[in-house]
Structures are given as structure tokens and as C-alpha cells.
Amino acid sequence: MRIGLLGTGPWAERVHAPVLAEHPGLEFAGVWGRRPEAATALGAAHGVPGYAELDRLLAEVDAVSIALPPAVQAGLALRAAEAGRHLLLDKPVALTVPDARAVAEAVRAHKVASVVFFTVRFGGDQLPWIEQQAARGGWFTGRSDWLGSVFAPGSTSPYAASPWRLEKGALWDVGPHALSVLLPVLGDATRVTAVAGPLDTVHLVLRHAGGASSTLALSLTAPAGAGGTGMELRGEHGVVQLPERSEGPVAALHRALDALLASAATGEPHPCGADFGLRVVEILAGAEHSLAIGGPVEV
Structure with missing residues (x-):
């Protein structure tokens, strides 16, 4: 599979x-970016060309891997799908439900494979844990904490300069990670209630289709000493916790690309594809609406 990269920022x-x-x-075929000189430089670092024109890159690849802000990603993913190119998408796939739906519909209409790269969902210890807990069932409730310090005083995070993260906050940045683990285990969400915490912190309560409930605490502004992630499930089998991450995102991306290759080869949609990405955006948009009205929202 010949694949091109869209994006030249720190994540790319x-x-x-x-x-x-x-x-x-x-086969890494080339890089396109909104700044052609950056695409040329990043491509040169890996022995591939940089492209100034997206359509030229799309004409020469079978798939694209997108590392761009979600508002930019949606339109480019749509163009790539319409060109018949498979999609490795980043989370969230878009910042609005109509944009996310357009991507999902294009994937179905043009019969291309898609995988949304949630780093924890494709973690080496986390992926089998998620599958095991989903198979066991019988869960009563779940709790997920994703407390980052990207925008905390003294932060040296390379993502502190990200305009979309600054604008949309933890709900849209780390919220997708939490949902990517909770939804496969507890089932789809049917109702969300959101309450604002300090700075960009937000707390969510979800009702799931199977009857379980879950709570999420999300932040990008937690003090450095208070940051961290964790997930706990309670149910018929007792109490279990999501394994701590023992590897970086590089290994997880390899697994996500394996999943894309398998989906493209078999024609079977991946459970973490564009349709799942759309569902995550619908829930996040529901949470945003809940914050605005001060009450629960059906999703």
C-alpha cells in the first residue's frame, strides 16, 4: 500500500x-502540508518528496495518514475518500457533527477503509484488555480520568501552541480517548450530562444503552503534579483497571495501520472506523450542548 502523509506539525x-x-x-510515498516548504523538509528527512498540491499526492497513493487539526482534517478526508483513498484518521475526526457525518458517508459511498487513531485504543496492553472486558460484560459502572497539563503553568508540551486545543479544550482533545475505551466495553451512550470544572476541566456522566453508567473527568489544565490517566470498571466480575501505558504512540500507530491494511484487504469495516469517529463526535457535541443548557442531552 502506497501511503501519503497529510500534515507537517509536531504530531506528524x-x-x-x-x-x-x-x-x-x-510504502511511504510523500508528504503534503499547508506550508509546502515544511512538507519538503519533512519528506526529505525520510527520503520521500514533499507535495505542494494535494490532488497530485492523492493521484499517486492508495491511502493517506492525516495529522492535522480536526477542522482541517474533515474536508481533506472527504477529498481523499472521494478519490478512493483509504483513511488513517486522527481524533476527533471533526469538530461538528455534519462534518464528521460527511466523512463517514463518503467512506461508505466510496467503499474505502478507515481507521481512527486513538492511541490508547491501539495500545499493546490496552487493546486486549478492552476486548476482554467487552466480552465479559456484566459491567455496572465505569470511571475515567484524563487529566493533562498541556496548558498548565510551566508546561513544555509541544502541543501547548495548538490553537484548536486551546479553543476546544479537554472535552474535544482527551474526551475522544476516554470514549474510545468506554464505548466498546459499556455500550453506546444514550444520554450525557456535562458540568464545567476549573479552567477547561469538564465532568461528564454518561448513560449507556445496556444500562450501565460512567463518569469522566477531563482536563488539559490540571497542575503538573495532579495529572494522569486512569480507568476503572465495576460489575459482576468485581473491579478492574485499565493497564497503565508502557509504550509511546509509535507502537500504537503501527497497530492502527495494521488494522487499516486488514480492513482494506478484506473490505470489512473496522469497528474503530469513520462511523465510530462520527459517534464520538455526536457524543462530544451533545456534551457541549449540555454545558450550554445546564442539563442532560439525549445522544
Whole structure:
């Protein structure tokens, strides 16, 4: 599979480009970016060309890996799907439900494979844990804390300069990660209630289709000493916790690309594809609406 990279920022440079160059099932074909000089520089670092024109890159690849802000990603993913190119998408797939729906509909209409890259969903210890807990069932409630310090005083995070994260906050940045684990285990959400906490912090309560409930605490502004992630499930089998991450996003992206290759080969949609990405956006939009009206929202 010949694959192109869309994006030249820190996420593209640190994770996507090295993985695309290393993955044994792929041929890294080139880089496109909104700044052609950056695309040329990143491509040169991995021995591939930079492209100034997106359509030219799309004409020469079978798939694209997108490492761009969600508001930009949606339109480009739509163009790539319409060109018949498979999609490795980043989370969230879009910042509005109509944009996310357009991507999902294009994937179905043009019969291309899609995978949304949630780092924890494709973690080496987390992926089998998620599958095991989903198979066991019988869960009563879940709790998920995703407390980051990207915008905390003294932060040195390379993502602190991200305008969309600054504007949309933890709900849209780390909220998708929490949902990518909770939904496969507890079932789809039917209702969400959101309450604002300090700064960008938000607390969610979800009702799931199978009867379980869950709570989420999300932040990008937690003090450095208070940051961290964790997930706990309680049910018929007692109490279990999501394994701590023991690897970085590079290994997870390799697994996500394996999933894309398998979906493209078999024609079977991946459970973490564009339709799941749309569902996550619908729930996040419902939470945003709940914050605005001060009450629960059916999703």
C-alpha cells in the first residue's frame, strides 16, 4: 500500500512520518502540508518528496495518514475518500457533527477503509484488555480520568501552541480517548450530562444503552503534579483497571495501520472506523450542548 502523509506539525513529525517510513506493509510515498516548504523538509528527512498540491499526492497513493487539526482534517478526508483513498484518521475526526457525518458517508459511498487513531485504543496492553472486558460484560459502572497539563503553568508540551486545543479544550482533545475505551466495553451512550470544572476541566456522566453508567473527568489544565490517566470498571466480575501505558504512540500507530491494511484487504469495516469517529463526535457535541443548557442531552 502506497501511503501519503497529510500534515507537517509536531504530531506528524514525531509519530506519523517515522512510522510510515518504518512500517513493513507500507510504502511511504510523500508528504503534503499547508506550508509546502515544511512538507519538503519533512519528506526529505525520510527520503520521500514533499507535495505542494494535494490532488497530485492523492493521484499517486492508495491511502493517506492525516495529522492535522480536526477542522482541517474533515474536508481533506472527504477529498481523499472521494478519490478512493483509504483513511488513517486522527481524533476527533471533526469538530461538528455534519462534518464528521460527511466523512463517514463518503467512506461508505466510496467503499474505502478507515481507521481512527486513538492511541490508547491501539495500545499493546490496552487493546486486549478492552476486548476482554467487552466480552465479559456484566459491567455496572465505569470511571475515567484524563487529566493533562498541556496548558498548565510551566508546561513544555509541544502541543501547548495548538490553537484548536486551546479553543476546544479537554472535552474535544482527551474526551475522544476516554470514549474510545468506554464505548466498546459499556455500550453506546444514550444520554450525557456535562458540568464545567476549573479552567477547561469538564465532568461528564454518561448513560449507556445496556444500562450501565460512567463518569469522566477531563482536563488539559490540571497542575503538573495532579495529572494522569486512569480507568476503572465495576460489575459482576468485581473491579478492574485499565493497564497503565508502557509504550509511546509509535507502537500504537503501527497497530492502527495494521488494522487499516486488514480492513482494506478484506473490505470489512473496522469497528474503530469513520462511523465510530462520527459517534464520538455526536457524543462530544451533545456534551457541549449540555454545558450550554445546564442539563442532560439525549445522544
